[in-house]
Amino acid sequence: MKPAVQLLWWMRLYLLGLCISLSGCATQLAPAYDKTVVDGLAAVNTDTMILLASISNGTDKSSFPSRLDNYNSLIGRLDALSLQAGARPMPKNKVTDTINQLLDKRGSPAMSGDDSTPPSAYAIKKVSETLGKMRDVDRLQGVTAYEAQAFKGQAVIYLDQAITYENFLQR
Template sequence: MHKLYCVSWQSYRFFVESAAVLLIIVVSVVSGCSIQLSPAYDQATLTSISDLNVKTETLLASLSHGGTAGDFSKHKATYDQLIGGFSAARVATASRDVPAPSQRLLGIAHLNGVCGNEPSNCVNPTPHHLDKVIALLSAMRNTHQQGELVSELVTGFNGQGGFKGQYEIEMSRILVFETALQR
């Protein structure tokens, strides 16, 4: 007895697209050819982001016991420098060229589930994570200015979470990706 299988056009298309991507990867590996899928490495970008990271960790350490509206003015210039620096890094990393093979892969509709609403996040995730860092530092600055920056908001509870914990999650993702571009 024969079984009848019903395959939708979308399933067939997904299979063909997936097989094509797999074939490209296999051929590249076997032939020793390298295909660049992410933007080119830029030492200046990594250095700038690393410097901003040190300054941010220093700010977080200095505010580990919290901050008041009265001492906000002492930290305002640092907040401005960090938010401005990360914003400049975001513009620079968002304007990097995405290699042609990545552009073709990004056209595959099924990658949207993996990459979120913006498929370029898969091949150039740094701008997305810098957006989160900028939002986080802006929220911390605003909370500090209002005099509501208690130590638990900065360091979290039992050293978990808080502005520092969330910042370090985003920054580690940025540094891992930017360092990986060096290879």
């Protein structure tokens, strides 16, 4: 009878150890959701669309000074958001593949797959670069309606990627 009690005691100890070791196994699939990034992204998205709508018929370089502060504010806010989104640790996983499938279903281009940077940080940086190029063109010669449409198209693609990714993290 003693060996049966001893075996039962060892089995309980083994199960307890197994439970403790498994409870410590939490696989993180993506960076943590950050409401401040989402809120900042929503605000900068609205302001970017307002700027793009205001130049949709084209601009003249002589009126550029009236838009300069708006450009600089948006670019600075986007750079800050990119830094904030990128500061979260990025675990190795297949989340980017899942998000790219969601984007593909919606007809949007896939995000690039840099495993060390959250895809939203990359996309936000690309929006900033797009607005920087648009600002430089506007300063030098003004922006034609076709150029405004092209800049908007590129900005919308990257904003869509960033918003999709950040909303996906909220789940």
